[in-house]
Amino acid sequence: MKGRPILGVISGFLFGLLLGVTLFLFGALPLNSPWLLVLPVLGIVLGLVMAAWAPFGGGQTDEPTQDAPAQPSGTTLEQDAIPPLDEGGRTFDGPSDADPPEAGTSDDT
Amino acid sequence: MRRRSRTAALVLVGVMAVLLLAAFALPANAEVLQGDCTGGAVFSNGASVTERQPLNQVVAVPAADTVRYVGDTNLEPLGPDEKESFSGGVSVALPWGSVTVVSWSGETDKTADRGSYTYDVSGLVPEGTGGVEVTATHTQRGQTCIVAVTMSVDGDPGWQAFTAAGLTALSAVGVAGAGVKRSVK
Numbered sequence: 001m002k003g004r005p006i007l008g009v010i011s012g013f014l015f016g017l018l019l020g021v022t023l024f025l026f027g028a029l030p031l032n033s034p035w036l037l038v039l040p041v042l043g044i045v046l047g048l049v050m051a052a053w054a055p056f057g058g059g060q061t062d063e064p065t066q067d068a069p070a071q072p073s074g075t076t077l078e079q080d081a082i083p084p085l086d087e088g089g090r091t092f093d094g095p096s097d098a099d100p101p102e103a104g105t106s107d108d109t
Numbered sequence: 110m111r112r113r114s115r116t117a118a119l120v121l122v123g124v125m126a127v128l129l130l131a132a133f134a135l136p137a138n139a140e141v142l143q144g145d146c147t148g149g150a151v152f153s154n155g156a157s158v159t160e161r162q163p164l165n166q167v168v169a170v171p172a173a174d175t176v177r178y179v180g181d182t183n184l185e186p187l188g189p190d191e192k193e194s195f196s197g198g199v200s201v202a203l204p205w206g207s208v209t210v211v212s213w214s215g216e217t218d219k220t221a222d223r224g225s226y227t228y229d230v231s232g233l234v235p236e237g238t239g240g241v242e243v244t245a246t247h248t249q250r251g252q253t254c255i256v257a258v259t260m261s262v263d264g265d266p267g268w269q270a271f272t273a274a275g276l277t278a279l280s281a282v283g284v285a286g287a288g289v290k291r292s293v294k
Contacts, residue, residue, distance in 0.1 A: 002290050004286065004289065007286055008287030008288075010283070011283025011284045011286065012280075015280035018273055018277040023239070024239045025237075025238050025270035026239075026274075027238055027261070029239045030167075030239045030242065031201070031203060031204075031238070031241045032202035032204055032241075032242050034204055037204045037205065043280075043284070047284050047287050050284055050288035051288065054288050054289065054291075056285065056288045056290070
């Protein structure tokens, strides 16, 4: 199962049971209705189906996948469009305006 | 992935809607009556119940009231100094059987009775619920009478109903949580 079957069984049972109790308390079901017994069973089935299906969430993995995603046909990586990086990880387009001044070049004295 | 989640949410909502519709579409119960006894009761809110009350008609009675009743076994009256044994009780039908809430037995010189009875179930029984099938049984002189009526306490659903609805919604979130993929370590 891709989802959480134990959570599905417990919460499904509670969902069916409480749904039956709610319907009775709101006057929709009589106290001797067989639905009060059927609904918890249907809730368990629903919880198990949800756990087996597991349609929610991305299922993130910590390991890298073996198969790299296939490159769509007709497209190429344009290596030339990526500027080269220097040792600091910055692009090598010349000194940045944000670079700090070098030591010893101050004219304060 | 988003499309799959949307489909799953629609399936969840659809299943819940089918369950609700099926619950509302219950077939009517059949009337149950055994023996030759007759009787009736009148409540202060105008509700009345007799042995001919169909079981699929819910009689809403006040939570506290003084009810006027009449009952007759339709047996031959006893002589001046004669007494005979009797037994009986009242039970409430549950989905898996019934539970006896009142029972009686002893000896009597009557075959019929009338009077008034004061009761108060406020705080014990929630108001505005679905019907509760109440069955009264009385055995006297070898004759057993069984009379069943469907009753509920008059009023609007109280805090119990809304608490149950909230817990139902909470457990529905749990059901949806069971459908979240587990992360692989």
